[in-house]
């Protein structure tokens with residue numbers, strides 16, 4: 001059964017949309033030229049957006065081959081190519097604001113949006129880097145807006161054997177993984193045995209990064 005969503009007491013009022021980035025983003029440099037930026041509570045009205053996305057996105061279940069078996073991917077997915085219309089205008093606003101804020105450092109705009117729905121604590125994503133495209137060989141950025149119930153996003157050096165960092169993100173928090181992060185570090189959303197409400201992750205990536 002899906003978990004029950006509880007809104008944040010901080011996300012009340014009529015304000016909605018992305019808040020300021022300049023002066024509110026905290027950067028943590030990591031080993032091997034990677035870094036993480038955090039902007040807690042970036043999106044005002046995040047809980048209402050969460051409810052709309054939950055109801056309005058055509059969520060897809062996927063199955064993947066794991067060794068000899070085909071198994072359910074433990075989360076629901078939706079993917080928006082750069083030519084696709086995003087499901088909510090506030091996501092266009094957020095993507096454009098990120099493109100502007102990181103313009104000099106990234107050198108190109110964010111283009112695609114991947115959405116994941118973690119229905120409850122049993123949904124998860126295993127350790128990985130986004131290395132299907134240019135992230136395998138080039139520095140890049142992946143910007144994630146986290147909506148709904150906070151879940152830990154874990155980060156560790158690729159292959160393990162190093163510190164594991166933990167960011168509990170939900171209710172409109174923004175995290176950006178940058179530099180060499182996709183090829184020299186791995187990230188994961190672990191399963192939880194606790195009864196947890198649902199979470200949606202919105203990932204913006206530049207062209208050719210998957």
Ligand SMILES: O=C(O)CCC(=O)C(=O)O
Nearest residue numbers: 116125144153187189201
């Ligand atoms: O849920 C998240 O924030 C992470 C998603 C992720 O790592 C991915 O889809 O590649």
